[in-house]
Amino acid sequence: MATLPKLSPKDYASDQEVRWCPGCGDYSILAQMKKVFSTLQIVKENAVFVSGIGCSSRFPYYMDTYGIHGIHGRAPAIAAGLKIMRPELSVWVITGDGDGLSIGGNHLLHAIRRNLDINIILFNNRIYGLTKGQYSPTSEFGKKTKSTPLGSVDYPLHPLSVAIGAEATFVARSIDVHVKHLADVLEAAARHKGVSFVEIYQNCNIFNDGAYEYAADRSQRFDNVVELEHGKPLQFGKNKEKGIRWNGSDLEIVTIGENGISEKDLLVHNEKAESPASAFLLSRMTYPQFPEPIGIFRNIERPSYEELIQNQVRHALETGSDNSLESFFHSGETWVVE
Amino acid sequence: MTTATEQSHLVKRVEEIESATVRFAGDSGDGMQLVGEQFTTATVVFGNDISTLPDYPAEIRAPAGTLAGVSGFQINFSSQEVHTPGDRIDALFALNPAALKVNLPDLRFGGVIVADADAFTKENLEKVGYKSNPLEDDSLREYKVVSIPLSDMNFKAVEGLGLDRKTANRCKNFFALGLAFWLYDRPMEPTIRWVQQKFVKRPAIMDANLRTLKAGYHFGETAEIFTSSYRINRAVIPPGTYRKISGNEGIAMGLVAAAKLANKPLFYASYPITPASDILHSLSAKKNYGVVTFQAEDEIAAMCAVIGAAYGGSLAVTGTSGPGVALKSEAIGLAVMTELPAVIVNVQRGGPSTGLPTKTEQADLFQAIFGRNGECPVPVVAAATPADCFETAIEACRIALQFMTPVILLSDGYLANGSEPWRIPDIDSLPKIDVNYHTNKYNFQPYSRNERLGRPWAVPGTPELQHRIGGLEKQHITGNVNYDPDNHEYMVKLRDEKIHGIQEDIPPLEINGDATGDLLVLGWGGAYGSIMTAVEKARREKRSVSSAHLRYLNPFPKNLENVLSGFKKILIPELNLGQLRFIIRSRFLIDSEGLNKIKGKPFQVNEIYEKIVDLLEN
Ligand code: SF4
Numbered sequence: 001m002a003t004l005p006k007l008s009p010k011d012y013a014s015d016q017e018v019r020w021c022p023g024c025g026d027y028s029i030l031a032q033m034k035k036v037f038s039t040l041q042i043v044k045e046n047a048v049f050v051s052g053i054g055c056s057s058r059f060p061y062y063m064d065t066y067g068i069h070g071i072h073g074r075a076p077a078i079a080a081g082l083k084i085m086r087p088e089l090s091v092w093v094i095t096g097d098g099d100g101l102s103i104g105g106n107h108l109l110h111a112i113r114r115n116l117d118i119n120i121i122l123f124n125n126r127i128y129g130l131t132k133g134q135y136s137p138t139s140e141f142g143k144k145t146k147s148t149p150l151g152s153v154d155y156p157l158h159p160l161s162v163a164i165g166a167e168a169t170f171v172a173r174s175i176d177v178h179v180k181h182l183a184d185v186l187e188a189a190a191r192h193k194g195v196s197f198v199e200i201y202q203n204c205n206i207f208n209d210g211a212y213e214y215a216a217d218r219s220q221r222f223d224n225v226v227e228l229e230h231g232k233p234l235q236f237g238k239n240k241e242k243g244i245r246w247n248g249s250d251l252e253i254v255t256i257g258e259n260g261i262s263e264k265d266l267l268v269h270n271e272k273a274e275s276p277a278s279a280f281l282l283s284r285m286t287y288p289q290f291p292e293p294i295g296i297f298r299n300i301e302r303p304s305y306e307e308l309i310q311n312q313v314r315h316a317l318e319t320g321s322d323n324s325l326e327s328f329f330h331s332g333e334t335w336v337v338e
Numbered sequence: 339m340t341t342a343t344e345q346s347h348l349v350k351r352v353e354e355i356e357s358a359t360v361r362f363a364g365d366s367g368d369g370m371q372l373v374g375e376q377f378t379t380a381t382v383v384f385g386n387d388i389s390t391l392p393d394y395p396a397e398i399r400a401p402a403g404t405l406a407g408v409s410g411f412q413i414n415f416s417s418q419e420v421h422t423p424g425d426r427i428d429a430l431f432a433l434n435p436a437a438l439k440v441n442l443p444d445l446r447f448g449g450v451i452v453a454d455a456d457a458f459t460k461e462n463l464e465k466v467g468y469k470s471n472p473l474e475d476d477s478l479r480e481y482k483v484v485s486i487p488l489s490d491m492n493f494k495a496v497e498g499l500g501l502d503r504k505t506a507n508r509c510k511n512f513f514a515l516g517l518a519f520w521l522y523d524r525p526m527e528p529t530i531r532w533v534q535q536k537f538v539k540r541p542a543i544m545d546a547n548l549r550t551l552k553a554g555y556h557f558g559e560t561a562e563i564f565t566s567s568y569r570i571n572r573a574v575i576p577p578g579t580y581r582k583i584s585g586n587e588g589i590a591m592g593l594v595a596a597a598k599l600a601n602k603p604l605f606y607a608s609y610p611i612t613p614a615s616d617i618l619h620s621l622s623a624k625k626n627y628g629v630v631t632f633q634a635e636d637e638i639a640a641m642c643a644v645i646g647a648a649y650g651g652s653l654a655v656t657g658t659s660g661p662g663v664a665l666k667s668e669a670i671g672l673a674v675m676t677e678l679p680a681v682i683v684n685v686q687r688g689g690p691s692t693g694l695p696t697k698t699e700q701a702d703l704f705q706a707i708f709g710r711n712g713e714c715p716v717p718v719v720a721a722a723t724p725a726d727c728f729e730t731a732i733e734a735c736r737i738a739l740q741f742m743t744p745v746i747l748l749s750d751g752y753l754a755n756g757s758e759p760w761r762i763p764d765i766d767s768l769p770k771i772d773v774n775y776h777t778n779k780y781n782f783q784p785y786s787r788n789e790r791l792g793r794p795w796a797v798p799g800t801p802e803l804q805h806r807i808g809g810l811e812k813q814h815i816t817g818n819v820n821y822d823p824d825n826h827e828y829m830v831k832l833r834d835e836k837i838h839g840i841q842e843d844i845p846p847l848e849i850n851g852d853a854t855g856d857l858l859v860l861g862w863g864g865a866y867g868s869i870m871t872a873v874e875k876a877r878r879e880k881r882s883v884s885s886a887h888l889r890y891l892n893p894f895p896k897n898l899e900n901v902l903s904g905f906k907k908i909l910i911p912e913l914n915l916g917q918l919r920f921i922i923r924s925r926f927l928i929d930s931e932g933l934n935k936i937k938g939k940p941f942q943v944n945e946i947y948e949k950i951v952d953l954l955e956n
Contacts, residue, residue, distance in 0.1 A: 014804075014806070016806075016818070044804055045798065045799055045800055045801050045802065045803065045804055046798065046799055047798075048649075048798050049806075050646070053809075060806050060808075061806050061808075061819070064804055065804050066649075066798040066804050066805065066806070067804075067805075067806035067807070067808075068645070068646070068649055068676070068806070068807055068808060069806060069807070069808025069809065069810065070642065070645070070672060070808065070809065071642075071668055071669060071671075071672050071809055074638060074639070074642040074669065077634065077635075077638065077639035077640075077642035077643050077646070078642045078643065078645050078646040078649075079646055080632070080634075080639070080642075080643045080646060081605065081607060081632065081642065081643030081644055081645065081646030081647035081648075081650070081652075081654065082646035082647060082649060082650045082798075083646075084605070084630060084632060084643070084647065085603060085605050085630060085646075085647045085650045085651070085652045085654075086650040086651070086797075086798060086799065088799070089650070089798050089799065106635055106636060106639070107635065107638075107639055107642075109635075110634075110635035110639070309630060309632075310630075312625055313625045313628060313629075313630055315625075316625035316626040317625070317626060317628060319626075320625075320626030320627075323626050323627050323628065324765075325594070325595055325598050325627075325765050326765055328591065328594060328595075328624070328627055329581070329591065329762045329763070329765075330579070330581070330762065332581060332582075333379050333382075333383060333528055333581065333582065334579050334580060334581045334762065335382065335383045335385070335579070335580055335581075336577075336578070336579050336580070337385065337575055337576070337577050337578060337579075337580060338577055
């Protein structure tokens with residue numbers, strides 16, 4: 001068999017002009033996505049990007065794959081119908097904090113709990129960009145925006161807590177500017193069989209610039225971010241001198257070497273844990289009380305929804321004695337008029 | 339005391355009649371729907387033409403013995419053709435005082451009332467406001483009252499099977515059924531077979547039901563309570579193999595058939611809603627025909643999943659009722675913009691809002707034709723009878739696939755639950771639906787057009803046809819996002835023209851009767867049976883009236899205006915405030931009379947007949 005020429009990242013670019021604001025974090029995510037597609041040599045015609053409405057939802061136009069730019073919040077539902085009927089396709093949902101967690105919260109929950117083998121990438125910029133700057137379900141309490149001039153009185157959602165609560169089998173987080181890490185996380189999401197939920201901290205430099213400065217900025221991020229690695233203790237700080245410990249009732253920050261604390265006392269990350277409890281705990285670590293974890297929180301195996309559905313159909317087709325229309329029409333009580 | 343011979347001599351008198359209308363009524367927990375279904379099956383197997391009308395409360399178990407909790411099932415059966423469940427009841431089986439009170443107004447004078455005397459207790463009578471027992475106080479003297487200790491006889495019939503009292507009492511509906519079988523000379527075998535299958539794992543229950551069924555039958559035979567039983571001869575109907583079909587079954591079968599005829603996988607996504615859920619139930623059990631069903635998290639998700647599946651190359655369908663269509667509207671707009679094939683089934687019920695979930699209405703016509711933002715044309719077809727649901731479902735799928743558009747298929751609660759005999763079609767006689775995926779990679783343009791103005795259906799997985807679609811306005815031919823004013827106007831007109839062009843592809847409107855005359859009765863949807871029967875009656879009286887029934891509501895058949903102009907007056911009976919009449923007037927500047935009923939019930943033949951006479955004579 002002749003080997004096909006290897007596709008480079010730029011081979012995955014569509015002919016459409018990218019129209020995000022200059023400096024938007026979305027550019028970096030698009031670049032890493034193309035890189036991952038190249039790494040995995042995903043066949044272009046076998047991939048479909050599905051999105052809703054919002055800045056992030058323009059994403060499908062920029063990939064030379066199939067794509068649906070849907071309606072606000074409904075991308076997971078559109079993806080469900082597609083994936084159920086076409087399990088062999090690589091299906092990606094691109095959503096945002098407003099699209100995915102506000103108007104589309106219901107669909108997000110159900111796509112996750114069903115464990116459809118799709119990749120849901122949520123660009124979290126903690127603001128409504130496309131509608132020009134209203135607060136979102138992930139905006140911090142008290143945030144002043146056009147629609148909350150006195151500060152919002154909504155308590156924000158934590159996207160990963162939502163996903164874990166909805167029984168997600170793969171949950172991860174990365175940061176737009178942390179390109180190497182982002183590519184690794186996207187690749188792991190693509191490889192995971194079952195639903196993959198990835199939250200990306202994305203900077204909207206127009207309406208919410210610097211929202212993740214603490215985690216993105218090179219000089220601060222060592223203290224404010226903890227990179228999760230399976231089987232490794234949770235350590236952070238410039239020289240990994242700090243760690244996270246379970247003190248019996250809660251997580252706490254400790255310094256290695258102080259009060260006789262060593263690496264052995266730290267919480268060891270287990271992304272394969274069947275129970276979602278520790279992943280949930282990690283999803284509750286928020287700045288400034290805690291460094292915020294990035295990486296893979298949870299990664300377990302479970303049969304996917306479309307696989308289970310298609311198995312039922314296949315089984316019925318194989319064991320059903322007669323699947324002709326004839327037999328269908330004649331099922332039940334019939335009688336003959338001569 | 340009469341002797342046994344005298345008795346059998348007495349009861350063996352059989353009266354031949356042309357048709358009868360029977361209603362079974364009791365508490366919603368009394369199993370009246372089941373009795374009705376069984377009686378219907380026996381009747382169609384016997385060879386009568388039938389039409390049925392189930393009528394049950396929205397609550398699963400409304401408080402026992404109350405008026406709100408009455409569940410009824412009506413069947414009209416005849417040796418002649420029937421189109422409706424019948425205006426007036428000839429025999430009422432009332433299992434409690436509430437059932438009597440609710441249904442008495444529909445009983446004809448001289449009609450039969452079979453009542454369970456055991457249920458006419460002081461408490462039950464008081465619950466529904468009877469001051470004295472109507473079975474005893476002579477208030478029912480206009481009727482033939484057969485008051486029997488039905489509950490008690492049922493207990494005796496099932497005695498010794500070890501059933502507790504509650505379970506034993508549940509069987510009493512089959513005593514009533516047995517009695518009805520005797521009264522109308524129906525075969526018991528189909529029901530016996532059904533009971534044997536249904537309760538194969540619960541022999542005591544099987545036994546109990548069979549015993550009480552037969553006890554009811556024999557009671558009719560031996561007790562001298564009826565002066566005669568009735569025979570309704572077989573109807574003369576075209577030869578063939580028949581089955582009973584309800585509207586919801588008709589739609590399910592039509593969808594499966596359409597998928598086979600188009601050679602495309604069937605995907606059905608739905609959220610449970612009365613009265614459409616039975617389509618989902620039916621299709622969920624049809625996996626052996628390759629059907630994939632998806633119970634979505636909500637109505638919106640069901641429609642969106644349809645869009646995803648359609649993009650992936652499936653014949654994708656969602657079914658719901660009016661409130662569900664309201665939720666799906668935005669997504670239907672997306673299907674219009676992306677020009678993907680899809681069918682949206684609306685089994686209409688009383689509205690607005692939650693309205694009357696279990697009652698019928700035809701008030702979603704405006705919603706179907708106009709109910710979306712922007713200029714958003716969607717073809718609309720409506721089924722006329724339960725059996726017609728089958729054909730209309732196939733037609734809706736054909737239009738969707740061949741024109742690349744969502745199509746709305748209107749049914750209603752009356753058609754959905756009502757049933758009639760259906761001659762099973764010869765599979766080869768059903769026309770293939772010619773539709774192919776686009777695979778040619780040369781000069782592929784996602785929004786290029788064929789002669790029907792449909793765009794190519796290029797599905798993911800096809801090499802070199804990668805393209806993106808979405809809800810933003812499309813550039814003609816390329817399908818790229820485009821905000822140009824002239825392009826927008828062009829595309830709006832193009833989408834409209836495409837739907838309008840379906841006119842070229844559908845049959846002309848047929849007229850039942852003369853092509854010109856004093857009065858045309860124009861109908862659509864489930865009003866068909868009553869209109870037909872009323873018009874036929876008037877025509878037998880040599881009145882100048884014809885009828886026509888619209889399956890295609892958007893676009894209309896090409897000759898509609900012509901048909902309308904052949905008559906001095908037009909009458910449009912609909913179960914709404916005049917929606918079709920409004921549209922006809924706005925399209926053609928042709929005025930018509932309305933006959934409008936909004937009671938959650940179908941038209942009675944007489945209501946239409948009287949209106950016809952009134953219009954012709956005044
Ligand atoms: S508004 Fe914000 S999120 Fe949207 S494109 Fe501009 S920078 Fe990016």
